[in-house]
Amino acid sequence: MAMRVIRFASLTPTPWKNGGxxxxxxxxxxxxxxxxxxxxxxxxxxxxxxxxxxxxxxIDRALTLIEGDGLAMAIEGRPPLTLTTASDPLPFPGDVPVSASLIGGPIRDLNVMSRRGRIRHHVARHDLRAGPAALPSGGTRLVVSLGSxxxxxxxxxxxxxxxxxIEMAGENPVSLQGSHPVLIISLTASGPGLR
Structure with a gap:
């Protein structure tokens, strides 16, 4: 199993052009x-x-709120909804109009994007305090720590x-244990001839 750890504190944020x-x-x-x-x-x-x-x-997207009071989402063709830190990750296509309004101040979210027809993604919350998680086999798997x-x-x-x-690649399933919540991201090839 190939594995690397990406430390969030070592990464540099990029400001949005609109200042938002x-x-x-x-x-x-x-x-x-x-x-x-x-x-x-x-x-x-x-x-x-x-x-x-x-x-x-x-592009297909999945948005997960990880800090803050909430985000009111308006996705074309769907009823309005509110995303909170208790919500499941929200999948939606990147080519439809979407707008959002803050509820109670700034928020932090995790965004997964994959190119349709080449890569499929799946994002799930798991609280390791409730027990270990079994990471799926195959493709690329990322575990995002939501605690310390x-x-x-x-x-x-x-x-x-x-x-x-934690970013991993390999064919074998892996057990994950810890003392705080995580997000588990699975990325698998979906196009012809891709593995």
Whole structure:
């Protein structure tokens, strides 16, 4: 199993052009890809103001609130909804109009994007205080720490801080144990000839 730990504190946020927040890119494939040519991208954003989302044609997205009081979401073709830190990750296509309004102040969210027809993604919350998680086999798996403390990934013992990420690739399932909540992201190829 290939594994690397990405420390959130070592990453540099990028301000939005409209001044409404910042985005910190955590991981992208292929390495060094930009917004026009990534296969998948994982980032954490601080949203400080209301407004529309950028459009990403051909991209599927999942948004998970990880800090703050809430985000009122308006996605074209769907009833209005409110995203909180207790909500399941919200999947939606990147090529439909979306706008959001803050509830009670700035929030922090985790954003997963994958190129439709090439990569499928799945994001799930898991509270390790309730018991270990079994990470799925195959593809790329990322574990985003939503707390601080020890975590065991298979036989590897780690100390994690909020926002730190473990990225893994391999065919075998892996057991995850710890003392705080995490987000588990699975990324698998969906196009012909991809593995």
């Amino acid at each position: 927040g910042t985005t910190t890119e955590i991981a992208v494939s292929p390495d060094g890809a930009g917004l026009e040519n990534f296969d998948w991208r994982v980032s954490i954003a601080v949203v400080a103001g209301d407004g529309p989302f950028s459009l990403f044609p051909g 403390g020890p975590m065991a990934v298979g036989e590897a013992a780690l100390t994690m801080a909020f926002g730190d990420v």
